[in-house]
Amino acid sequence: MLLVSGAQLVTDEDTPVRLRGVGLGGWMNMENFITGYPADESSMRYAVRTVLGDERAELFFDRLLSSFFTEDDAALLAGLGMNCVRIPVNYRHWESDDRPFEIDPRGFRHLDRVIGLLGAHGIYSVIDLHALPGSQNQHWHSDNPTHVAAFWQHRHFQDRVVHLWEAVADHYRDNPWVAGYNPVNEPGDLTGKVIGPFYDRLVKAVRSADPHHVLFLDGNTYATDFSIFREVYENTVFVLHDYALAGFAHGGPYPGYTRGEWCDRNELERAFAKRSRFQRETGTPLWVGEFGPVYTGDPAVDQQRYQILRDQLAIYDAQGAG
Secondary structure, three states: OOEEEOOEEEOOOOOEEOOOEEEOOOOOOOOHHHHOOOOOHHHHHHHHHHHHOHHHHHHHHHHHHHHHOOHHHHHHHHHOOOOEEEEEEEHHHOOEOOEOOOOOHHHHHHHHHHHHHHHHOOOEEEEEEEEOOOOOOOOHHHOOOOOOOHHHOOHHHHHHHHHHHHHHHHHHOOOOOEEEEEOOOOOOOOOOOOHHHHHHHHHHHHHHHOOOOEEEEEOHHHHOEOOOOOOOOOOEEEEEEEOOHHHOOOOOOOOEEEOOEEEOHHHHHHHHHHHOHHHHHHOOOOOEEEEOOOOOOOHHHHHHHHHHHHHHHHHHHHHOOO
């Protein structure tokens, strides 16, 4: 089982491990830009259920989850030298809004299967709660149809997430191939006043259920602002996200200007240094939870996007970041 030792992750035998891998986006948290459907996941599921009926819709989505990631995919990642997969999940696999606080154990069946497949190939999993009840940020990737992050406005939603993570942590507490828990993806607490006390509460609850696994905690404002942390929790990685402006869907040339801002290799390095300042000051591990460009299908543009990817990976490798 992994744990934090200073600025490194290490095994029980004190062997350093740098987690390098991919995110399993679009699977247990469906995102429209990955899988191609319109709107948010809950609206998509509702539409399919309306057309197919309950039984056939359940079969459709079960087959989707089963075929999306298989033994072949785990073997491919291992062959590429990956040792980590971040797995985004939606709370709706475990809990229904009309039956809050009732955990459905069937939510674990697909996650257990994939964590097992990855572990059999020597690959760790980071469980990332990507969509929280009430929505923790303002965008579609948190299954948010309203653009209001109501999670931070209502204690009810926060209570449900603490309860859910107690169940998840208890379920995986003895699994050595779970690297740890990423309990809130890209929080967007506009006030910045709720998230700090909530993290204090959540950390205590998860540690009570599972004192061993690493916590991967995103900064506020989409994993960029770490001023909200009032203490450096033990056995914790503070997760930054490092998207390049030129790599966005409507980004400009690379190197070149996007929205009036210059972006080149040196600027990528400066941005990463700024975004990782908290980790360096606190002597905690460097781990980039999300990064990389969006590909367009235009070969000329995508060659520039591949260069962004190569440059970012080279920066992370040179600085020992996961």
